[in-house]
Amino acid sequence: MSTVQTSHQQAEEPLDLIRYQLDEYIIVKLRGSREIKGKLQGFDSHCNMVLSDALEYIYNENDDEPMTKKSEMVFVRGDSVILISPIIE
Amino acid sequence: MSTTNPMPFLRSLIGKEVIVRLKWNKTEYMGILLSTDNYMNFQLDQTKEIIYTKKNGIEQKSSELIGEIFIRCNNVLFIRELNEEDNEISKNGTETKDEDGDSEVVEEVIEGEDVVVEES
Numbered sequence: 001m002s003t004v005q006t007s008h009q010q011a012e013e014p015l016d017l018i019r020y021q022l023d024e025y026i027i028v029k030l031r032g033s034r035e036i037k038g039k040l041q042g043f044d045s046h047c048n049m050v051l052s053d054a055l056e057y058i059y060n061e062n063d064d065e066p067m068t069k070k071s072e073m074v075f076v077r078g079d080s081v082i083l084i085s086p087i088i089e
Numbered sequence: 090m091s092t093t094n095p096m097p098f099l100r101s102l103i104g105k106e107v108i109v110r111l112k113w114n115k116t117e118y119m120g121i122l123l124s125t126d127n128y129m130n131f132q133l134d135q136t137k138e139i140i141y142t143k144k145n146g147i148e149q150k151s152s153e154l155i156g157e158i159f160i161r162c163n164n165v166l167f168i169r170e171l172n173e174e175d176n177e178i179s180k181n182g183t184e185t186k187d188e189d190g191d192s193e194v195v196e197e198v199i200e201g202e203d204v205v206v207e208e209s
Contacts (some may be wrong), residue, residue, distance in 0.1 A: 013124050014132035017159045031113075045128075047161050082111070083118075084159040 018043055021086050026051075029082040033059040035066075036076060037087065047078035099125045099168070106171040109133065111164045115141040118160065119152075119171065128162045 018026075021040050028036045028049065038051030054074045057066040102122050109118045109131060120136035139152045 013126040014130040014159050015126065016124070017132050017157065078161070079163070081161045082164045083161065085155055086157060088156055 015045060017086075018047075018084055021084075025087045026084055027087055028076060028084050030076070031080045031082060034080075035059075036074070038074065041073075044078070047076075047081040047084070049076045049078070049081075050074070051076060095129075099129065102168065102170060107133070107168055108171055108175060109160060109168045110166045111160075112166045113164070117141075118158065119175070120158070122168075123157075129165070130162045131160045131165065131168065133158050133160065 018040070022042070024040060025037060026040050028038075028051075030036065035057045036051060036054050037057075038054030041050040041052050043049045050073065052073050054071045056069040056071070056074075058069070059066045103124060105122060107120065107122045109120075111117070117139040118133055118136050119139060120133035123132040123134050125131055134157050136155050136158045137152050138155050139150060142149045142151065
């Protein structure tokens with residue numbers, strides 16, 4: 001019984017940060033100089049994610065301004081995710 | 090001899106200021122380690138993103154405060170505790186930031202005195 005308790009007492013884990021962002025806007029940094037801002041609809045432990053109202057920024061070394069792409073609903077595969085951060089307004 | 094295994098070591102870093110170096114883009118994240126899990130994903134607070142770039146053979150360092158972040162495990166090269174030397178660097182960065190009134194800091198790192206620790 002005590003073992004059960006200790007496992008419950010385990011401090012929060014990194015994925016909880018993402019869980020708290022459900023239905024909130026986040027920024028996701030991806031491989032290949034890309035970032036996506038969007039409203040988090042869902043995710044799993046691989047960081048596969050579904051974002052709505054998403055705006056993708058593609059950075060190019062030669063251009064100062066990133067290229068942008070809008071999508072209403074997008075699935076992001078977890079293996080290209082580098083980091084996830086809430087958007088502080 | 091007492092051993093320190095990876096998982097207990099990571100747990101011992103929770104609540105401390107750490108530096109996480111990524112495998113790509115010469116990027117580091119300096120912040121307070123909030124939590125870690127079995128994948129060794131990391132959650133950092135008050136994070137500063139530090140990117141080292143080389144322009145015309147001169148090493149440059151740009152840093153930006155990005156707040157609370159989740160770092161996916163596969164991107165991590167290493168994590169280590171912040172030492173005094175790094176603290177000076179972080180202070181320097183903040184000072185420059187105040188002068189500019191801008192969150193983006195770019196400063197030159199003199200070659201030879203490079204602070205990048207590849208071997209650590």
